[in-house]
Amino acid sequence: MTDLSTLPAARRYLETHLSVRQVNKVLHSFPSPRFWKDRAHAPPDVRPPGTDAPTCELYVALPFCLVTQPSHCGYCLFPTEGYVSQDQLDVYLTALEREGEHYRERWQHLQPRSIFIGGGTPNLLKVGQYPRLLGMIRSLLPSLPPGTPITLEGIPQLFSRDKLLAMKEQGVTRISMGAQQLDQGLSRLSGRTQTPRHVFQAVQWAAELGLGCNVDLIYGWPQQTLDHMRRDLQDLMASGVEHITHYELNVGGATDFALNHRDELPSPERVREMYHGAVSLLAAGGYAQLTPYDFQRVEAGTQTGFVYEECRRSFDAHDVWAWGYAAISDFPDHHRSPDAGGWTFMNARTLPGYYGALEQGRLPVECGYARSPADLRLSLLFRNLQSLSVDRASYLRNFGRDVLDEFAPIWRACEELGLLSIGSEAIRLTAEGAYRVPLIQTALMQGRVEEITEAHFAQLRALSRSQPGRAAP
Numbered sequence: 017m018t019d020l021s022t023l024p025a026a027r028r029y030l031e032t033h034l035s036v037r038q039v040n041k042v043l044h045s046f047p048s049p050r051f052w053k054d055r056a057h058a059p060p061d062v063r064p065p066g067t068d069a070p071t072c073e074l075y076v077a078l079p080f081c082l083v084t085q086p087s088h089c090g091y092c093l094f095p096t097e098g099y100v101s102q103d104q105l106d107v108y109l110t111a112l113e114r115e116g117e118h119y120r121e122r123w124q125h126l127q128p129r130s131i132f133i134g135g136g137t138p139n140l141l142k143v144g145q146y147p148r149l150l151g152m153i154r155s156l157l158p159s160l161p162p163g164t165p166i167t168l169e170g171i172p173q174l175f176s177r178d179k180l181l182a183m184k185e186q187g188v189t190r191i192s193m194g195a196q197q198l199d200q201g202l203s204r205l206s207g208r209t210q211t212p213r214h215v216f217q218a219v220q221w222a223a224e225l226g227l228g229c230n231v232d233l234i235y236g237w238p239q240q241t242l243d244h245m246r247r248d249l250q251d252l253m254a255s256g257v258e259h260i261t262h263y264e265l266n267v268g269g270a271t272d273f274a275l276n277h278r279d280e281l282p283s284p285e286r287v288r289e290m291y292h293g294a295v296s297l298l299a300a301g302g303y304a305q306l307t308p309y310d311f312q313r314v315e316a317g318t319q320t321g322f323v324y325e326e327c328r329r330s331f332d333a334h335d336v337w338a339w340g341y342a343a344i345s346d347f348p349d350h351h352r353s354p355d356a357g358g359w360t361f362m363n364a365r366t367l368p369g370y371y372g373a374l375e376q377g378r379l380p381v382e383c384g385y386a387r388s389p390a391d392l393r394l395s396l397l398f399r400n401l402q403s404l405s406v407d408r409a410s411y412l413r414n415f416g417r418d419v420l421d422e423f424a425p426i427w428r429a430c431e432e433l434g435l436l437s438i439g440s441e442a443i444r445l446t447a448e449g450a451y452r453v454p455l456i457q458t459a460l461m462q463g464r465v466e467e468i469t470e471a472h473f474a475q476l477r478a479l480s481r482s483q484p485g486r487a488a489p
């Protein structure tokens with residue numbers, strides 16, 4: 017077991033990891049879905065009527081993406097399916113409808129604070145398919161208040177004006193567009209065919225139509241220099257876009273970037289410089305930093321503009337209902353008792369798995385995980401850390417304990433290394449600490465990950481003893 021129980025041990029651990037390229041393992045979930053083994057439960061079992069968290073959101077997934085060479089845009093680790101023809105979308109919408117019927121009664125009174133239609137590439141849908149998708153959502157959620165924020169994600173070249181108009185007419189309030197790189201040479205490494213004109217044109221149309229707009233960029237990309245990054249940010253800020261998401265590239269899996277472009281990646285020190293350079297540039301351009309990667313244009317007379325749900329990072333209990341292929345739902349239970357855990361589920365990550373379950377009349381849940389109270393606290397702590405500080409009072413209110421006591425050597429070691437400052441109300445990240453959030457998270461979860469990993473292998477060993485033909489792990 018890695019020992020992080022004393023200040024010197026925690027400090028040593030952090031110091032040895034400072035020079036290594038970081039991986040944002042917990043952007044979406046803790047623990048990792050590879051440990052989710054439960055096949056017996058589904059969302060309605062664990063979230064019966066009357067047990068809802070005070071607030072919730074809805075995530076709707078569309079799995080298809082344009083096929084690129086290299087595949088999966090060269091870097092993407094999200095589960096997706098290659099788009100071949102529009103029929104696929106019709107078939108999928110029919111399956112989605114079928115899944116939705118399982119929730120009709122349950123969602124009768126549900127009032128999500130926001131809805132995110134993500135993927136994949138939801139703007140592959142044609143103009144005539146938005147009424148179908150949004151109509152389905154409205155039909156299943158008859159209590160949805162008018163004007164509820166609804167975001168739809170996609171790629172630049174598929175946001176035509178007609179589509180944006182159709183989205184707007186159907187109640188979509190914002191688009192989120194993955195640009196990743198504006199430089200054509202760098203963009204082509206991913207096999208994507210968009211041009212900067214597509215990006216700026218869509219930003220302009222969205223503004224004309226009164227739709228909110230976010231653009232995703234990635235830094236730390238193969239062959240990318242500080243100048244490339246600065247040019248992209250400057251051009252994007254000049255477009256007036258209200259929100260910029262600036263992700264550090266995660267390099268992993270059997271992606272083309274991991275296998276064939278590792279040598280062309282900027283060094284860890286250069287990536288760190290990029291982060292700090294971007295934060296300064298965005299601040300100077302009037303964008304407030306909400307998380308290590310979210311930047312929101314400051315509206316006159318306010319600290320920021322409207323803050324979208326996905327940028328909120330409170331410890332308060334909040335349900336996520338997920339609908340569609342590979343969608344992940346989340347049901348914390350600490351509003352019922354401070355010592356409660358919670359559940360998380362993932363839907364099938366293959367089309368045959370997703371369609372097959374629905375044809376059998378089942379919910380397409382692939383696996384679930386019952387979070388222990390400690391897992392739940394960690395997963396919410398990771399989210400809260402992304403707000404650039406940890407709210408000690410809120411942690412105490414929600415869990416009946418002081419977050420400082422729970423991980424004292426790690427917080428103190430981080431403080432010694434200049435990553436944060438510890439105050440009576442909050443643990444505040446420094447500028448460097450904000451960049452190091454993935455490392456701080458890795459240190460905080462280390463003990464629990466080792467426990468879960470050990471339990472996982474013990475289970476596999478027991479299985480191989482009971483089934484001697486199976487290879488031991």
Ligand SMILES: C[S@@+](CC[C@H](N)C(=O)[O-])C[C@H]1O[C@@H](n2cnc3c(N)ncnc32)[C@H](O)[C@@H]1O
Pocket residue numbers: 081091092093094135136137169170171172193194195196232233234263264265266267
């Ligand atoms: C699930 S994708 C969907 C958006 C859309 N399909 C697109 O590619 O523009 C959402 C965002 O995740 C980010 N992303 C995907 N893979 C990533 C990686 N390996 N490292 C960092 N960000 C990544 C990209 O910025 C992308 O826009």
Ligand code: SF4
Pocket residue numbers: 080081082088089092093094096135136137171194
């Ligand atoms: S980056 Fe977007 S378009 Fe590319 S494979 Fe991932 S989800 Fe699909």
